[in-house]
Amino acid sequence: MDLSVYRIDTDLFVSDFLRALPLAVWVLFAVHGIAKWSYYWASRRWxxxxxxxxxxKVIHMAAGGIVALLVPFVFQEPWVPFILxxxxxxxxxxxxxxGRLMEWFQDPDNISEVYYCLSWALAVLVAWPFSVWLAVFPLxxxxxxxxxxxxxxxxxQRRRVKSWDGTLGFMAVSIPVGAILFGAVGALTAIVxxxxxxxxxxxxxIGVPLISLLILLAAHHLGAIAL
Incomplete structure (x- = not known):
């Protein structure tokens, strides 16, 4: 583990900040454009x-997910993605x-989107001294x-419910990616x-990125996955 990566290099920080600007614009477009269109499309039907x-969920994928996949290729240090x-x-x-909610995705009784952003930022920061890829898969x-x-x-189901059809969809999407990235450990992480x-x-x-990141960090410590 190389803690020196936490030292702020002004040149790298400024460079990463400039690199992040197009991603920030994309995230805002995903939130205010793609997600809003998705809401109107789905709400008219269901x-x-x-x-x-x-x-x-569209925001999960279009904003947080796509940017997470780009983190290893765009950023040279952890502080800019963490701060963003x-x-x-x-x-x-x-x-x-x-009380001025973005009504196309915000629920007055649910602030899970806040937890999502915090988990995203912390996962990148924690994993960076080992390998940022250990954060990318949980994200x-x-x-x-x-x-x-x-x-x-x-x-x-036409409602928010923890049904098994969704869980099987989760596994179908995630197990192959986990296997490609980290072999059997990655597949097991996806199932868990x-x-x-x-x-x-x-x-x-909170639970999904936390548990999956802990599994990958433990596997890395034990030499079960190569980075």
């Missing part, structure tokens, strides 16, 4: 509740405080695995993450 659920993750957490939390699970899960359940999402005791935006 009602407000499903539309809300649908658009939240915190900034987005504040951006989606403030409407809850002011893939939280974004695409959980995203597909929610869309399946929204369309099939899907079951963590299904149990519903811990918010999946």
């Amino acid at each position: 009602g407000h509740g499903v539309g809300l659920y649908f658009s939240r 993750g915190l900034a987005l957490a504040a951006y989606v939390y403030l409407p809850h405080r002011t 893939f699970l939280m974004s695409f695995g959980d995203g597909v899960t929610g869309i399946i359940r929204g369309i099939r 993450a899907a079951l963590v999402e299904k149990q519903g005791v811990i918010d999946d935006n």
